[in-house]
Amino acid sequence: MKNEQDANIKDNINGDINDNPILKKMYWVMRRNYIVRLLLIYMFPLILLVVYFQYQYNGLLTKSREHHLMSAAEGQSRILDIFxxxxxxxxxxxxxxxxxxxxxxxxxxxxxxxxxxxxxxxxxxxxxxxxxxxxxxxxxxxxxxxxxxxxxxxxxxxxxxxxxxxxxxxxxxxxxxxxxxxxxxxxxxxxxxxxxxxxxxxxxIYNYMTSLEKSKDIHILIVNNSGYYQLAPTEVGKPMKLSFYIPNKSLNIGIKETKDSRFYAFSWLASLNWAVIVKEKEDTVKSYFNLKIEIIIASIIFIAFLFFVIIYRSKNIVKVEKEKDMVLLQFEQASKLATVGELAAGIAHEIGNPLNIIANEVGIMQDYSNPKFKSTKTLQDMNPHYKKIISAVYRIKDINKKLLTFVSQKDNELREYNLNDLIEDLVSGFFEREMKVDNIEIIRKLNHNIPTILTDSNQLRQVLINLLTNAHDAIKPSGKITISTNANTDNIYIAVSDTGSGISQDKLRKIFLPFYTTKPVGKGTGLGLSVSYSIIKNLGGTITVDSKPGLGTTFTIILPVKR
Structure with a gap:
């Protein structure tokens, strides 16, 4: 039975999350931010590295091609000189x-x-x-x-x-x-x-020169001092025809790059006014070009793969965050129920008083209407009793309304609120009366110049209930609880201080852990502060604690003015 109830609660919370347009937009923004963040962390540096290494590789490849051609030109000129x-x-x-x-x-x-x-x-x-x-x-x-x-x-x-x-x-x-x-x-x-x-x-002569190992990927051309071919492959030129390129006569060896990224290296002979020109064969040029394309395609495929990994990863991260929020909401709901359980005695007392009034007034009215007593009371005489009954009913209704506020699971609703009004509405109910019964005074130090803030009143109210309940439990037998508000240009501060027993430093480090409690066994659930911490964090703020044993504890909620 308990498992079915837990499953129903989980399904209800999941449905609330999926059906809430604000939460849908929040998760969409969260996923977008994760994608942007992961792209900036992983993709952008990778693209820069790919571009950088592509640039470096092209430079090294160009240097390698130049060195190879110049080495071939110099080698062929020496071979021809020797021949x-x-x-x-x-x-x-x-x-x-x-x-x-x-x-x-x-x-x-x-x-x-x-x-x-x-x-x-x-x-x-x-x-x-x-x-x-x-x-x-x-x-x-x-x-x-x-x-x-x-x-x-x-x-x-x-x-x-x-x-x-x-x-x-x-x-x-x-x-x-x-x-x-x-x-x-x-x-x-x-x-x-x-x-x-x-x-x-x-x-x-040409067959001899082209039979060498280094000449297989190049064309070898020989021109005279005037630029006319002496030897040339048929696909490049014919002997005694003017060459497409006349080497610089002031250099013994050199290289030239054309607009279409073709390279021509030359080397002048020592024995004749001839120059050996070497150029890459088209198949070699295409192989270099294809290699560049293959590297670019491989880089694009890898980057695309990483992009899809980032998309998939962002989806999983948002899913985990969503599950964490569901667990948090379950903790929050459990904390509310635990809070109601701890306040049950006070609530029973609060409801008991108006019920006693109703019972007494109804008894009196029954006596008036009993013929045995021969009462002469008129309906007008009954009005004071009616008013007392109605007042008691409205008091019970108010208590019931606030109790439902504590335990009900409502949709998150972000609206502009004045935190002073929210605190006053919370404290002025049965909380303050319950505290008076236990001889605890609630002191308000509210700064009335604080700005309004965009927040979720239900969640913030739950945090304040948890803090007030903990302060109440820490005070024995009597004391004070001070609630103060303040603000600066960036943040609003809510402080809840008590004059209770305080908390030691070793326990303070674990105070926000789930299921950790300093209360006696059976008194607390250990969920209140953990849930409160998560709620404030989700609202974009922080919560801090300062405590000294024997002097009391202060919890400070810090919320940003703008979100």
Whole structure:
């Protein structure tokens, strides 16, 4: 039976909470505030960290790309330098043979070419000329070049008219009408100037450079001093065409970023006026871009997950707060009932007096109306008795009304109240009369200049009842209870002081704990101060206690003027 009653009370309280629009709005505001607070605590710093680390990552990625490209450009330029120098050494070592005599037979020239080709398959052919500028001998696949006239070739003129031992041409078509490089070297045989020329296959050179491990994710381009391609992949450019980018000639090595976040690194060769340009392949650029997108998407997913966790968490927090409020309301209701139980004797006395008056007056009126007494009283003579009965009935009605106020579970209602009026209404009832019976004086020190306050009168009245009841129980055999009010610009203060036995410091630390009481067993429930503390906290205020054993106790309620 008791469990059914507890369940009914819980259901009634739950229904009151769910049906109350003020409480609904309060929980909605509470959840919104929790969401905002959790977003500020967790989400906002996380977003800042994500943005910061994204910025740092982009910076590191850019530096890594720049370093990789510059390293590749420098490495490729050194490799090409070494390759060119090796080919020059191949031809110089070949023609510096002391046994070489002029004229050179076709058989001897073929042997020389075979040796060159064995050193590097980039050599296409080998020929030699004298000062007549006619190619006297030729070994290679293009036999029509033999006896060709090279007087107008720039490289030939440079070798004949300068002290240079060798020259290397840019890529050109020449007499064979296909792009190639030429290395020309001269030697004096029997006081005759002999010029040897060999052609290099550009594709062989390019294949050699792109076969290295570091070149798999980059395009390698070689341009001359004027910016014309010497070597280039077909998807980027063609030999002898003007390059899209001419490197800075004042720098040995450098890098450039375009508007579309493309990077081009360059490095000038030491042996030639050529520059190696490296650029990322489109697949590599896309992989970097896709990696950035993946990181951004992962960050967004994580942030979204955290957002939903915050939403779910806020819902649970509000649910817990709602359950706490339900428990608090149950405690409050139990405290009210306990208070009524403790005041039952006083209430019985208060109701007993008017009931005795009614019984006496009714008895007198019955005697007047009894024929045995032959009374001559008229109805007008009965009026004083009627008035006494009516006065006693209204007194009982007033006591009953105030008793219902204590124990009834009403909806929370926030309204503007003058706390002095609320205190006066509470104390002037049977509380003050009950205190007088026990020789306890209630002293009011109310500041009449305090402002009105937005509060719940039912809950605040319950707190004052608990404090007055505790003060009454602490005073033996007689004493005083002082209720005072005061205010400043921010808060209103209500102090309830008694001249009772006081509370020791070790007990003060536990005074607001549920079910903790300093009263004798069976006298108190231990709920009053705990419920009072929670009520004042929910009203946005605080409650403090100051006590000295033997001198008395003061409870101070502090409520904000504006909520």
């Amino acid at each position: 060119i120098k090796e080919r020059i050494n191949n031809i110089i070592n070949l023609i510096d043979n002391p046994s070489l005599s002029y004229p050179i037979s076709s058989q001897e020239l073929n042997k020389m070419f075979e040796k060159l080709h064995k050193d590097s398959d980039a050599f296409i052919d080998l020929g030699y000329l004298d000062t007549t500028s006619i190619q006297k001998g030729y070994a290679g696949p293009l036999q029509f070049l033999e006896k060709k006239y090279y007087k107008k070739e720039k490289w030939y003129d440079e070798l004949i008219n300068t002290n240079e031992r060798y020259v290397i041409t840019d890529i050109y078509l020449g007499l064979r009408k296909t792009p190639h490089f030429t290395i020309g070297a001269k030697i004096i045989i029997n006081k005759k100037t002999i010029i040897f020329k060999t052609s290099l296959d550009p594709q062989k």
